[in-house]
Amino acid sequence: xxxxxxxxxxxxxxxxxxxxxxxxxxxxxxxxxxxxxxxxxxxxxxxxxxxxxxxxxxxxxxxxxxxxxxxxxxxxxxxxxxxxxxxxxxxxxxxxxxxxxxxxxxxxxxxxxxxxxxxxxxxxxxxxxxxxxxxxxxxxxxxxxxxxxxxxxxxxxxxxxxxxxxxxxxxxxxxxxxxxxxxxxxxxxxxxxxxxxxxxxxxxxxxxxxxxxxxxxxxxxxxxxxxxxxxxxxxxxxxxxxxxxxxxxxxxxxxxxxxxxxxxxxxxxxxxxxxxxxxxxxxxxxxxxxxxxxxxxxxxxxxxxxxxxxxxxxxxxxxxxxxxxxxxxxxxxxxxxxxxxxxxxxxxxxxxxxxxxxxxxxxxxxxxxxxxxxxxxxxxxxxxxxxxxxxxxxxxxxxxxxxxxxxxxxxxxxxxxxxxxxxxxxxxxxxxxxxxxxxxxxxxxxxxxxxxxxxxxxxxxxxxxxxxxxxxxxxxxxxxxxxxxxxxxxxxxxx
Numbered sequence: 001x002x003x004x005x006x007x008x009x010x011x012x013x014x015x016x017x018x019x020x021x022x023x024x025x026x027x028x029x030x031x032x033x034x035x036x037x038x039x040x041x042x043x044x045x046x047x048x049x050x051x052x053x054x055x056x057x058x059x060x061x062x063x064x065x066x067x068x069x070x071x072x073x074x075x076x077x078x079x080x081x082x083x084x085x086x087x088x089x090x091x092x093x094x095x096x097x098x099x100x101x102x103x104x105x106x107x108x109x110x111x112x113x114x115x116x117x118x119x120x121x122x123x124x125x126x127x128x129x130x131x132x133x134x135x136x137x138x139x140x141x142x143x144x145x146x147x148x149x150x151x152x153x154x155x156x157x158x159x160x161x162x163x164x165x166x167x168x169x170x171x172x173x174x175x176x177x178x179x180x181x182x183x184x185x186x187x188x189x190x191x192x193x194x195x196x197x198x199x200x201x202x203x204x205x206x207x208x209x210x211x212x213x214x215x216x217x218x219x220x221x222x223x224x225x226x227x228x229x230x231x232x233x234x235x236x237x238x239x240x241x242x243x244x245x246x247x248x249x250x251x252x253x254x255x256x257x258x259x260x261x262x263x264x265x266x267x268x269x270x271x272x273x274x275x276x277x278x279x280x281x282x283x284x285x286x287x288x289x290x291x292x293x294x295x296x297x298x299x300x301x302x303x304x305x306x307x308x309x310x311x312x313x314x315x316x317x318x319x320x321x322x323x324x325x326x327x328x329x330x331x332x333x334x335x336x337x338x339x340x341x342x343x344x345x346x347x348x349x350x351x352x353x354x355x356x357x358x359x360x361x362x363x364x365x366x367x368x369x370x371x372x373x374x375x376x377x378x379x380x381x382x383x384x385x386x387x388x389x390x391x392x393x394x395x396x397x398x399x400x401x402x403x404x405x406x407x408x409x410x411x412x413x414x415x416x417x418x419x420x421x422x423x424x425x426x427x428x429x430x431x432x433x434x435x436x437x438x439x440x441x442x443x444x445x446x447x448x449x450x451x452x453x454x455x456x457x458x459x460x461x462x463x464x465x466x467x468x469x470x471x472x473x474x475x476x477x478x479x480x481x482x483x484x485x486x487x488x489x490x491x492x493x494x495x
Contacts, residue, residue: 010339017336018349020329021356027322028360030315031367037209038370042263045212051167057089058169060162060225061145065135067097067128068435069153070105071422072270077109079156081118084163091144095135096124100434131415132221133237133244140236145228152222154270154420156184164265165225175230175257176249179223180204180375182268185424191278191485192271194389199271200375201368204263206316211261215312216253216305221245223267230257241295242415243288250296250313254303270420273430275443275482275489279399281418286320287403293317294407320404326397330449330475333456341463354467361474364390387474394475395482398445436492443486450480 062080066073073094080092092113096106103124110122123139130137136150147166151157157179165177180203186196203220210217219226221244231237234252241247253259272278297317301310340350368386406413419435430436453476460469 006342010342013332013335013339014343014345017329017332017339018353020325020332021353024322024325024329025356025360027319027325028363030319032363034205034209035367035370037213037215038205041212042208043374050164051170053163053167054170057086058147058166059089059091059145060085060147060149060166061139061143061228062090062092062149062151063095063136063139063143064093064151064153065095065097065132065139066102066106066153067132067417068100068102069098069420070100070102070434072153072420073102073106074109075156075422076151076153077106077113077120080151081113081116081120082159083157083161084159087117087119090119090162092118092120093139093143094120094122095139096122097128097131097135098124128415130237130239132417133239136244137237140228140231143228147225148228148231149225150222151267152269155222156268157223158265158267161265161267162225165262168260168262169225169227171258173256173258174260175227175234175252176219176259177225178207178217178219178259178261179265179267180207180261180263181220181223182266183271184268185271185273186376188271188273188423188426188428190385190388191275192273193385194392195271195278196376197368197372197385197389198393201371204375205367205371207261208263210312210316211259213312214306215309216250216316217259217261218249219245219259223269227257230255233257239415241288241291242284242413243292246289246292246317247295250292250300250317254296254299254305270423272418273421273423274436274492275486276436277418279396279486280416282396282400283403284416284418286323286400287407287413289317289320290404290407320400323397323400324404326394326475327401330394330397330453330479333453333472333475334459337456337459337463337465337468340465350465350467357471361390361471388481391474391478392481393478395446395478395480397478398449399482442490443483446479446483446486448483450476450483453479 062083064076064080069076077094083090094106094110096103098106107122110120113120123142125135125138128134140148147169149162161179165179168174168177181199183192183196183199185192187193207217230252231248234248234255234257237244238247249259272281297314300313365386368389421430421433421435423430453472457469457472457476460466460472
């Protein structure tokens with residue numbers, strides 16, 4: 001017999017563990033709903049014909065926000081100045097917040113392109129007020145374009161980018177056209193391979209499914225074209241969240257502006273090659289998304305948009321809460337095993353939890369397998385990387401859960417850009433380059449969590465709870481990979 005307090009504690013712990021399993025499975029099964037929307041409204045739907053070219057091309061302003069981009073600014077300008085668009089209808093703004101010799105290099109590059117007859121302007125700022133949002137807003141004050149394209153420093157738009165996007169604006173209600181991100185260095189390392197697979201799922205499946213089914217989706221800060229009036233009427237760029245692009249997107253759609261995603265139009269970009277930089281990027285995206293959720297969801301639910309749009313938008317903006325659930329599930333591993341052993345629960349409950357977790361994993365495998373097939377059928381590495389991606393997602397849980405907590409508690413943090421090094425081919429190294437990030441997590445906590453899960457595995461073995469071993473191994477591998485790779489890359493920054 002066990003005492004009433006011990007029994008009550010065990011019941012609570014077991015109930016919390018099962019509740020976490022159910023919640024995690026709901027987040028994972030939402031991927032199946034995205035797949036359904038993708039196939040129903042895009043894959044099996046009649047193709048949308050491309051609109052004809054306008055009789056007169058409108059004026060377009062291309063904005064290029066940069067901050068200390070010594071390695072990629074020349075590549076960026078060479079790519080953007082090669083856009084196939086009437087020269088007298090195109091202006092290019094290099095919005096330069098740099099504080100190092102990037103500014104002098106940018107000035108000389110702009111002078112070179114101007115001498116070649118291109119309408120390029122160098123617009124430096126002496127402070128980073130508002131960070132990227134502030135730079136874009138100040139650039140708009142000097143912009144002459146009816147439409148505004150934005151490209152981050154590591155992007156390489158194809159020459160026909162504007163001619164494939166601008167014709168769609170024949171629809172006067174269209175406020176934004178977003179292209180799909182490609183990857184110039186997807187095969188550089190395991191880290192970039194996993195990122196490419198994750199982003200392909202986000203863009204190819206999530207964006208397409210949401211957009212074609214009539215739900216809200218968002219501008220991704222780059223590789224898109226805005227109607228200038230949509231920005232102005234939606235309140236302009238705001239720096240009160242870390243994801244100014246997501247914020248403006250939802251405000252614009254709540255104003256009634258329609259968006260369009262073009263999955264066939266791919267704009268290549270460079271993926272982060274170092275773990276500290278990747279962690280900073282994920283922290284910024286995660287925290288910013290939850291800040292936007294707190295900012296816009298009340299207005300969204302008070303609005304007259306259809307219920308299915310409200311539900312999908314809520315799932316979209318709060319999806320990162322799943323990382324908090326993963327951390328809680330990790331911490332509950334040993335206590336829940338103790339509770340089950342103490343209560344001697346029936347095997348049917350373990351079978352139910354096993355089915356929930358197995359179904360969740362199967363749905364994720366299917367989601368990313370389809371993403372790979374649809375976005376990058378010629379790549380031969382993605383399918384075997386899917387289990388690694390799932391483990392890696394678990395390993396990033398603490399980094400991203402911390403971002404959600406900071407957003408929930410209104411803890412401020414600076415806008416930390418993700419440095420790019422012009423790393424494209426396997427074998428190139430970033431170890432000796434500038435802008436290497438030493439912040440964003442040291443990897444010690446993830447390594448400690450891996451050790452904790454190793455103890456949990458021992459307990460499972462002794463208690464004979466073998467059904468949970470595969471899932472604990474997945475979590476353990478994820479924390480160990482993220483922690484170990486972070487530590488290794490931090491050491492490399494000190495070379």
